[in-house]
Amino acid sequence: MASPTSSTQTERRVGWLTLLFGFAAAAIAAVLHHSLWAAGLAIGSVLAWLNFRWLRRALDALVVVSTAQEGREKPKVPVTTYLAALCRYGLLGFAVYVIFVSLHVPLGSMILGFCALAAAAIVASVWEILRPAD
Numbered sequence: 650m651a652s653p654t655s656s657t658q659t660e661r662r663v664g665w666l667t668l669l670f671g672f673a674a675a676a677i678a679a680v681l682h683h684s685l686w687a688a689g690l691a692i693g694s695v696l697a698w699l700n701f702r703w704l705r706r707a708l709d710a711l712v713v714v715s716t717a718q719e720g721r722e723k724p725k726v727p728v729t730t731y732l733a734a735l736c737r738y739g740l741l742g743f744a745v746y747v748i749f750v751s752l753h754v755p756l757g758s759m760i761l762g763f764c765a766l767a768a769a770a771i772v773a774s775v776w777e778i779l780r781p782a783d
Contacts, residue, residue, distance in 0.1 A: 693762015
């Protein structure tokens, strides 16, 4: 079996770092007796992780479509690709709304949980700079 490419390793690293950072922040909030904030941080980081996975799948599909049309002057992207992106954001927004309304989890905590993805991407990028794959 061939070894995974550097980009695949980086994508995996971003995925687990997102959850690690989000759950670490949630654990700190829980220790400080802010249970609703802890729940929001955990929920936000899980939603960020799902968003990242869905985005990765969408980009992989786009690459397949693009390479299949190599040599064409104007490659065509299926409308379903755009609809999937819109549905992804709609579903995430709906999930945040339902959680906010039904569980009364602070919206700010879920937004900060989403920021775990940005922190993970930064750490994974620095990791790649400091330890480049051969």
